[in-house]
Amino acid sequence: MTEKMKNKEIPYKIYLSEDELPAQYYNVRADMKTKPAPLLNPETLRPLKAEELEPIFCRELVRQELDNDTKFIDIPQKIQDFYRMYRPSPLVRAYCLEEKLETPAKIYYKFEGNNTSGSHKLNSAIAQAYYAKKQGLKGVTTETGAGQWGTALSMACAYFGLDLKVFMVRVSYEQKPFRREVMRTYGASVTPSPSEETAVGRKILAEHPGTGGSLGCAISEAVEVATQSEGYRYVLGSVLNQVLLHQTVIGLETKTALDKYGIKPDMIIGCAGGGSNLGGLISPFAGEKLRGEADYDIVAVEPESCPSFTRGRFAYDFCDTGMICPLAKMYTLGSGFIPSPDHAGGLRFHGMSTILSQLYHDGLMRAVSVGQTEVFAAAEEFARVEGILPAPESAHAIKVAIDEAKKCKETGEEKTIVFGLTGTGYFDMTAYQKFNDGAMTDHVPTDDELLAGFSKLPVVE
Amino acid sequence: MTEKMKNKEIPYKIYLSEDELPAQYYNVRADMKTKPAPLLNPETLRPLKAEELEPIFCRELVRQELDNDTKFIDIPQKIQDFYRMYRPSPLVRAYCLEEKLETPAKIYYKFEGNNTSGSHKLNSAIAQAYYAKKQGLKGVTTETGAGQWGTALSMACAYFGLDLKVFMVRVSYEQKPFRREVMRTYGASVTPSPSEETAVGRKILAEHPGTGGSLGCAISEAVEVATQSEGYRYVLGSVLNQVLLHQTVIGLETKTALDKYGIKPDMIIGCAGGGSNLGGLISPFAGEKLRGEADYDIVAVEPESCPSFTRGRFAYDFCDTGMICPLAKMYTLGSGFIPSPDHAGGLRFHGMSTILSQLYHDGLMRAVSVGQTEVFAAAEEFARVEGILPAPESAHAIKVAIDEAKKCKETGEEKTIVFGLTGTGYFDMTAYQKFNDGAMTDHVPTDDELLAGFSKLPVVE
Numbered sequence: 001m002t003e004k005m006k007n008k009e010i011p012y013k014i015y016l017s018e019d020e021l022p023a024q025y026y027n028v029r030a031d032m033k034t035k036p037a038p039l040l041n042p043e044t045l046r047p048l049k050a051e052e053l054e055p056i057f058c059r060e061l062v063r064q065e066l067d068n069d070t071k072f073i074d075i076p077q078k079i080q081d082f083y084r085m086y087r088p089s090p091l092v093r094a095y096c097l098e099e100k101l102e103t104p105a106k107i108y109y110k111f112e113g114n115n116t117s118g119s120h121k122l123n124s125a126i127a128q129a130y131y132a133k134k135q136g137l138k139g140v141t142t143e144t145g146a147g148q149w150g151t152a153l154s155m156a157c158a159y160f161g162l163d164l165k166v167f168m169v170r171v172s173y174e175q176k177p178f179r180r181e182v183m184r185t186y187g188a189s190v191t192p193s194p195s196e197e198t199a200v201g202r203k204i205l206a207e208h209p210g211t212g213g214s215l216g217c218a219i220s221e222a223v224e225v226a227t228q229s230e231g232y233r234y235v236l237g238s239v240l241n242q243v244l245l246h247q248t249v250i251g252l253e254t255k256t257a258l259d260k261y262g263i264k265p266d267m268i269i270g271c272a273g274g275g276s277n278l279g280g281l282i283s284p285f286a287g288e289k290l291r292g293e294a295d296y297d298i299v300a301v302e303p304e305s306c307p308s309f310t311r312g313r314f315a316y317d318f319c320d321t322g323m324i325c326p327l328a329k330m331y332t333l334g335s336g337f338i339p340s341p342d343h344a345g346g347l348r349f350h351g352m353s354t355i356l357s358q359l360y361h362d363g364l365m366r367a368v369s370v371g372q373t374e375v376f377a378a379a380e381e382f383a384r385v386e387g388i389l390p391a392p393e394s395a396h397a398i399k400v401a402i403d404e405a406k407k408c409k410e411t412g413e414e415k416t417i418v419f420g421l422t423g424t425g426y427f428d429m430t431a432y433q434k435f436n437d438g439a440m441t442d443h444v445p446t447d448d449e450l451l452a453g454f455s456k457l458p459v460v461e
Numbered sequence: 462m463t464e465k466m467k468n469k470e471i472p473y474k475i476y477l478s479e480d481e482l483p484a485q486y487y488n489v490r491a492d493m494k495t496k497p498a499p500l501l502n503p504e505t506l507r508p509l510k511a512e513e514l515e516p517i518f519c520r521e522l523v524r525q526e527l528d529n530d531t532k533f534i535d536i537p538q539k540i541q542d543f544y545r546m547y548r549p550s551p552l553v554r555a556y557c558l559e560e561k562l563e564t565p566a567k568i569y570y571k572f573e574g575n576n577t578s579g580s581h582k583l584n585s586a587i588a589q590a591y592y593a594k595k596q597g598l599k600g601v602t603t604e605t606g607a608g609q610w611g612t613a614l615s616m617a618c619a620y621f622g623l624d625l626k627v628f629m630v631r632v633s634y635e636q637k638p639f640r641r642e643v644m645r646t647y648g649a650s651v652t653p654s655p656s657e658e659t660a661v662g663r664k665i666l667a668e669h670p671g672t673g674g675s676l677g678c679a680i681s682e683a684v685e686v687a688t689q690s691e692g693y694r695y696v697l698g699s700v701l702n703q704v705l706l707h708q709t710v711i712g713l714e715t716k717t718a719l720d721k722y723g724i725k726p727d728m729i730i731g732c733a734g735g736g737s738n739l740g741g742l743i744s745p746f747a748g749e750k751l752r753g754e755a756d757y758d759i760v761a762v763e764p765e766s767c768p769s770f771t772r773g774r775f776a777y778d779f780c781d782t783g784m785i786c787p788l789a790k791m792y793t794l795g796s797g798f799i800p801s802p803d804h805a806g807g808l809r810f811h812g813m814s815t816i817l818s819q820l821y822h823d824g825l826m827r828a829v830s831v832g833q834t835e836v837f838a839a840a841e842e843f844a845r846v847e848g849i850l851p852a853p854e855s856a857h858a859i860k861v862a863i864d865e866a867k868k869c870k871e872t873g874e875e876k877t878i879v880f881g882l883t884g885t886g887y888f889d890m891t892a893y894q895k896f897n898d899g900a901m902t903d904h905v906p907t908d909d910e911l912l913a914g915f916s917k918l919p920v921v922e
Contacts, residue, residue, distance in 0.1 A: 178890035
């Protein structure tokens with residue numbers, strides 16, 4: 001036990017009381033001088049209007065998607081009630097990891113894995129299911145990669161009695177059969193994507209026989225089914241402004257917990273796939289930065305096999321492989337980019353949230369990419385001292401937090417590092433087995449592979 | 462939302478602060494007028510002395526095992542520190558389940574699943590690993606059924622740098638390959654039991670070729686390896702007095718949380734395999750009952766496929782199938798009893814904690830048995846409203862809690878029901894899949910099957 005632990009005035013876990021939980025989402029767009037670029041209609045290349053989005057998305061969610069001005073948006077009571085079943089999530093002081101690393105840094109992580117979906121995804125799933133129910137819909141469709149979003153949404157739909165059809169990226173479907181069963185237990189139907197059930201799925205299968213699929217493909221299929229079924233809408237677990245909005249409960253709770261103990265973080269680190277966890281975690285902190293009230297080193301961590309921030313282009317692109325979705329201005333590898341099937345878990349999306357893309361473009365955050373094997377090594381090191389077996393996605397943030405804490409050991413700096421531990425790895429044991437067996441590989445796309453993706457970016461003035 | 466939820470003065474989840482966590486274990490034996498019968502040496506049929514047990518178990522744990530008098534036993538600081546990584550566990554008010562059932566009952570559950578082992582088992586694992594480390598041992602051996610205990614112990618051994626060899630009941634080893642990988646990630650070696658690695662394993666395999674194994678077999682193998690390896694001891698995750706002692710953190714936290722809000726439970730319900738969760742949960746309440754300070758309806762729930770309380774004999778028996786372990790006086794189905802391989806999850810042990818057996822015999826608690834299919838139906842109903850996907854073991858308690866809440870609906874009684882939700886079912890998706898597919902079966906042993914088991918009970922005066 002270190003001196004720090006003996007004399008600790010900060011508990012191992014900071015739990016807010018239920019009356020300290022946020023009653024409003026925080027919309028960081030309201031504080032951004034340069035707003036994220038609007039979604040474009042892929043045919044007219046003009047900004048999409050609410051009425052064009054409403055055949056795809058729920059009405060209230062479209063409103064949230066397009067609202068760049070309202071700073072705080074009330075969380076409906078029913079959503080707050082559901083949050084109370086599994087929130088607040090703890091802000092954990094990683095005393096044991098600090099001791100292991102012999103670092104003067106103070107490390108905290110916001111742990112979102114203590115619910116059956118195993119991740120932060122439930123925060124937005126329940127909100128989206130609520131608005132679908134409120135609109136009187138029969139059901140929703142969605143895609144899922146690692147399966148966390150699909151699981152979360154199946155829980156949310158079970159709670160509100162909505163029908164749910166999930167298109168699951170085929171490589172995850174095969175690696176994670178138990179995820180499928182959790183979704184079924186909650187009453188969802190699950191189809192591996194690309195599938196023969198949709199026109200876009202059949203097209204992708206014809207072009208890429210035997211493909212392991214991608215989030216982009218699965219999105220195309222889910223959107224096709226939603227728009228062609230009466231009483232259905234499509235919901236998405238990441239990337240969109242509305243999703244980042246719902247996920248701000250992570251950052252708001254984190255900030256309240258830190259403030260309660262007078263802790264001022266130096267760094268905020270989060271893994272980045274589509275950006276939902278990262279955006280949710282950092283929004284309140286980025287807001288302070290935007291308003292000039294505080295400064296933080298905000299770091300996005302992405303896999304080197306799918307490096308949208310660090311090697312992507314900031315350009316308008318399709319959100320889906322099938323090119324039927326709106327165009328978003330974002331850091332992207334091209335909507336045709338499909339990460340290597342060797343890459344485990346989520347963080348497989350070719351693009352990035354438009355909000356985060358704009359913040360990154362404007363220098364409000366930075367990004368690093370890390371290799372898969374070193375990420376699993378960090379995951380194992382973390383698990384053995386902190387007890388929690390992390391999701392591979394979350395382990396990207398762990399890797400960089402550990403690196404930064406080691407730098408502090410060298411420099412003697414007592415930095416306060418906060419990272420997002422988005423979820424647990426219980427359904428990722430196929431990947432852990434590969435790592436345990438020493439059979440894990442790393443994949444870095446070549447420049448040519450990336451150029452091929454960029455060459456297909458749509459031309460937008 | 463019900464009126465109860467709108468006017469709730471009780472939060473959804475009661476979290477104690479870290480300074481409210483127990484600093485001492487409570488030893489219910491000190492309050493028992495009739496002490497649990499002592500363990501006997503299977504050769505001499507005389508009560509085992511400490512020096513006879515020390516070649517098998519760690520010294521300090523032997524002391525705890527034999528101590529019927531010390532009412533409170535200090536929890537070493539290092540164990541308390543580890544507890545703070547994942548405790549307190551929440552005491553949850555099941556508002557959503559109450560609403561679904563339209564019951565006037567108030568339902569609470571103590572949820573032990575928010576740690577990577579997925580269950581309460583970690584409470585004793587970390588204590589046993591601590592004492593093994595303190596004694597300067599190289600490592601420990603153990604058995605695991607559903608895999609929760611093995612996972613918990615692998616986490617604890619990784620934390621203290623101890624070697625760990627796990628014998629895993631073969632049917633679980635096959636049904637739960639991912640559990641094996643979690644244990645490996647924490648550095649443990651895992652062998653399916655019965656195995657060819659031990660004399661007792663080879664004997665059992667010769668007598669029962671193709672057997673799915675049982676906890677009793679696995680215990681025999683682990684004990685054989687521990688006693689024949691220098692610097693190793695055997696540790697057990699249930700049944701023993703020491704384990705129930707460590708698990709009293711569950712009951713102590715529950716009682717503190719209830720007292721904090723002035724809640725007086727009418728019923729305490731827990732699932733019973735070897736008795737560790739149930740014993741830990743009920744100890745403080747049984748203590749009050751023993752001291753005549755309060756009355757509670759305490760209910761053990763067991764599977765009808767392994768009904769030690771409801772159809773077993775109260776007699777001295779071996780704790781293991783190989784008949785090399787001490788004799789314990791307990792409710793037992795005979796050490797040769799192996800539950801049907803159709804039975805999912807844990808709760809497969811042929812006997813029951815001697816402490817609980819004595820309490821049951823003395824009328825301080827009652828027991829009911831439930832069928833597997835109805836248990837999974839209760840699990841699904843619970844998961845869909847309360848969000849948590851329960852372990853099959855835990856779902857036994859859920860089933861009876863729901864039944865009792867339904868009775869309250871009929872009678873109008875506003876009973877306060879507390880049950881133990883011991884863990885999560887993330888590694889039980891093979892069983893859930895069977896249930897989802899309508900392919901689950903129930904197995905009730907015939908009287909003849911039980912008589913065959915009883916006929917082999919050792920004769921002890």
